[in-house]
Amino acid sequence: MEMSGDVIVDDNHKTEESQQEEEEVPPQLLKGKKLSWQKLRRSFDSLDIESSSVRGHHARDSKTVAWTVILHLAFQSIGIVYGDIGTSPLYVFASTFPNGIKHNDDILGVLSIIVYTLTLIPLVKYVFIVLRANDNGDGGTFALYSLICRYAKVGLIPSQQAEDQEVSNFQLELPNNRLKRASWLKSKLENSQFAKFFLLFATMLGTSMVIGDGVLTPCISVLSAVGGIRKATTEVTEDMIVWISVAILIFLFMVQRFGTDKVGYTFAPIICVWFALIGGIGLFNFIKFDPTVIKAINPQYIVQYFQRNKKEAWVSLGGIVLAITGTEALFADVGHFTVRSIQISMCSVTYPALILAYSGQAAFLCKHNDLVKEIFFESIPEPLYWPLFVVAILASIVASQAMISGTFSIVQQSLSLGCFPRVKIVHTSTKYEGQVYIPEVNYLLMLACISVTLAFRNTEKIGNAYGIQVVFVMTLTSAFLVLIMIMIWKSHILLVISYVLVISSVELLYLSSVFYKFAQEGYLPLAFAAVLMTIMYIWNDVHRRKYFYELDHKVPLGKLKDIATDTNLCRVPGLALFYSEVVQGIPPLFKHYVVNVPALHSVLVFVTIKSLPISKVPIEERFLFRRVEPKDQNVFRCIVRYGYTDTRSEDEPFEKMLVERLKEYIINNFWFSQSKLSNGENDGELDVGFANGEDEINDVKDVDEEKLQKVLEREIEALDQASRAGIVHLIGENEVVAGEGATMGKRFLINYAFNFLKKNLRQTENVFDIPHKRMLKVGMTYEL
Template sequence: MDLEMNRLSHNGDHPGDLSDANHNTNSQAKKNCIGWSDIILAYKTLGVVFGGLVTSPLYVYPSMNLTSPTEADYLGIYSIMFWTLTMIGVVKYVCIVLNADDHGEGGTLALYSLLCRHADIGILSSRNTNPREILFNGPSNLDPSRPGKLVKFLERSIFARRMLLFVAILGMCMLIGDGILTPAISVLSAMDGIRVPFPTFGKVAVEILSATILIALFLVQKFGTSRVSFMFAPIMASWTLTTPMIGIYSILRYYPQIFKAVSPHYIVSFFLRNTKSGWQLLGGTVLCITGAEAMFADLGHFNKRSIQITFLFTIYPSLILTYAGQTAYLIKNPNDFGDGFFKFVPGPVYWPMFVIATLAAIVASQSLISASFSVIKQAVVLDYFPRVKVVHTSQSSEGQVYSPEINYILMFLCVAVVLGFGDGKDIGNAFGIVVILVMFITTILITLVMIIVWRTPLFLAGLYFVVFFVLEGTYISAVMIKFVEGGWLPFAVSIILAFIMFGWYYGRQKKVEYEMTNKITLECLSDLLSQRDVQRVPGLCFFYTNIQDGLTPILGHYIHNMRSLHKITVFTTLRYLLVAKVAPNERMIFRRLGIRGIYGCVIQYGYADLRNPEGDDFVTQVTCGLKNYLERNHEGLFEGCRIEEEIMQLQEAISVGVVHVRGKTRFYIGKDVGWSDKVLLGFYEFLHSNCRSALPSLKIPLLQSLEIGMLYKA
């Protein structure tokens, strides 16, 4: 069957061509050049990308259980933090990981998408993510010269492919766990500064005040971040400017030779001297790199250059100087580590710094909450996660989304963490596990990207893996001993989320398998419509289907019971691909199905695309695209039928009325079904019965929608 791509322009009624590819390439080239726009954009990234990272001085030292620390201990701790920030922040993320984007998007899902596009290792039905290959049903365009043994192993082992998917899902879930813990620890640590000038101010009062601020923060999420985001950059700029200035003051006043700790031999002597207790302290020092994963996860909101400029020339030196100042103060005041940040702030500027710290903590919380919304949105559109309501809160920025269900769940968990744990040390234990596990997952996926996608020599890829495996693996071993002291929380949340996502995905795939096995062929459809008691009724019908190579079995169920089909029927597939964005010229694809008035339409979205058409606009854009297709494609016309007549029939059908038909299917789980399928499919049915319907997400009027129920045998 011939397929023709039609691009709908922004007004939805002009066909386009494929010339946009060169334009996109040129745009990407310009995007990678440094200019004033990148510098301005770098300033804006302060409030969105680096929130958790720049507020880490508030809680790193308080999270350590130090016992009679000495000058040598503090020098060793600072050396560890310096090299952690340098190796993970600069070498790993800025120099390597930021280059592994998928059409400008970052995060573990982007890495998984990148791998699936360069090797047949995905287990999704949409694993082939090249739109042309999918839509033209052509052969795979995978490079035959790709590395042999590793790719062949992954392609042949369903267990390895499932583990790879699970690892990518777990990374997404850990980021959501970060969205729970960052607001809790940031706000609680900032509010704890009240107790320095007012020691009688109790911990319970600090917890209640922190919980109140968090509740207020979550309640304003529905208004969107765009209304207050103009304040983010000035707040974080003030923070990253004032804290290093105080750090320089403390260095000059307390310990000018602090930078001798840059020498790695202080790390060696620290571990030789402290042995097991020094290793355990790594659970606190790992928090100095909190939020580094956000550099990569938020890559879609800002270009790579702006993030690199911001980190190298603002965040990195600010953190190095701030930690140096804190350490210099603590060397002269070794027992003040419990309030390591606020006590090193000079008295005359204490309250201004308290206000800035509180605002910075709120901005850091906002950035991780927004990131959690974005991750959930990506998971929903890719059918990894049960459908929840996702609202776009900005007309100009597609990344600004809000989900009421997720928002209130996060609010409940954040407040529960603050009131349940209370002590920042326990939250720090939980936080450390999230931070390092996400980074470790990224290390694994980046190594595979190096070998499969970048064709990096095995020696260099192995060197990268060994260095960061040892570094991050050491941190993991240190934080896991705190598992029972709060570390279980993010792990439990992530496992629950991963199980939800895997159960949902498993059920959706089972439905696709059933539909492919029991699909209605065009020959079968022709036979059904040729029956005397089956009528072609006036009007336009959008019949939604999940499969393209054939028609959903719900169609046969519908015709057998309704004994009719609309004169103009468009079998519509909303397809979400494992790519960040689908080019506008590849958004809608139409085809004639060989039966008068019957057409196929595939509408494609990437996981970072904004779905503009809704309700009547959706119908308008699809029908305009179909008209353009009919005008340009004369093949497949029936004998004696003209293009003008075909278009007139379409217009008449639109004027009569539009109906949207979708299936509402359930699994029939018989006694012969295995126990694993009973558990997973039963769990899927529970999720499916409690999630939102797919069709209202397009804001289709209820009077125009029709659901057809059908049981699928498991």
């Protein structure tokens, strides 16, 4: 970095009253800002001392959240997270036995597989292992990727700074033993460009699959529930079922704008009633028809099932795997809740209800082999048919909510890491962070759901596609988790091997089965993923190219000094904010602006909006300032650091926050510099030169406190005058074109594909709420 005097403002120990006093910073209070040497040491050294011991801020860690809040979130999570997996009993047995049941022991074999699959994957893997890999409370594929990026330098953009590791959330708690294996794997990843691209590619693929899950889940859930009306009447045709389903889907997506909080409290009672009904009916059928199905707890029935049916048993796994659809929502939606709340709701409500429901259906099928295609509604006692039918419709709506919420979360993460075109993120809850709504994604999902429902028209075809979707994401999560277990958790090698042999091998077996149905509409999720990955790759590739272009064409420090001291340039009152993505040096936007407009504002701040591979950055650690030479020109660099789930608060204007933090930086840095000089610790890097003040400070040790006070007052007054004169936001309106000699593929990628996405999506100022009246766009052409 070509700057000096780097200081991070630390407000960890400030009271609200002291923060309010600093916001105004009247001259009479500046004297009070002169801290003792000991206090300055604590203020500025605390980050270095504490950062290694501060636990990552799990924004909703169960240890820091009151139990009343945890229980409220556990109740909410029932309505958001478990709708998908909770409605699986609607179609699992029907999808597993499409050609009918040949032997009663086959029912016991399938039930045994379902019980052990539910235990191994959702319960053991996700609830007790994967949820531990949350990133400061947030989950999903990008959370796993961000953990790896923080531990190993595998990012493709060189924006890492040493100061990033001083952010308290950035630190990872690492065990002390088993370092050799972790260091070897870390070194391999950091030194392999292929490994870096592969990790990013796998993350994009997993993200695309989860988004595709948000399309298929509503289709299969709603169609299954609405199709239950056939038991009551034969007058309802397939067309009517399809159009009723479409109407329900439209309603579902229309209510998303009200937010997860309101939707969760609306849907949670419905799913609670649903689980109570299917669990109660399951227990009733279990006792009434065949209690001996409890024998399915013996895994020997699984072995006999495969011995008896061979290839057909393997193919049937594609139907059985639908019993764990929506499991990824446990992890993707953890940012909306807490780890503890999801563990409580899964263990106390969801898992027992599902085991009872499948056991009851198996007991019913042992006496009614011929009713397997309509097993769910046929197994309902006659008096409960209509109540359960209504609840099933409502529950199918809720089932869709789980993956829709997860889709919003994962799109927000990919957007922050430069892997998705800019869309607007709307925070829908003031009580709980992480609950978001994305209008563009919501409407695209709605259109995709309607198209799939109208095109496929029944659950059997959609189920073939759904299986690939579900198992692929689970397998990818396991691959990332193994890396985390080795590198970050430094788990014992026997635990890693056990995980791979027990859980990963089961997932790979399921994956081989679902790919068998690739030609039978199984290609659909891969088609979705291909489209989404193409969009993500185009955006990310050009995003990286733009970054390196700005890095190669940045303004040298010596050139900046020549520009700032040029007598032909007019200095006008005001504060100018130049936006750039580059964290090193001065962006080319500045040089282009000066060439066309021979005037500079009295205070210049080069602002870089930077996303760290962590979910949240504490507000007191968000701004990092440095003064740029020459010191008497009032030029600053500002790195504004966000996590991938952070957004700008509309209640606290960005420019106001920046100015107040800049004042704090100037005040703290001034007295810190004086204290170091007075103690004889001048290392040549102290920031003691201020506008119009250097001629008065020839020897700091001989200058009395009053004179220093006046210098600081003038510095703050200069910033206040510039702010009052007006703040201008200068943004590069970049036209991106392929450079001379570019290949045909590169020309298509940049000139057509990327520019098409850019023109049809939100611009930067809309996403970050930059005021249009004070925004100035500087046109530039980047030849990449």
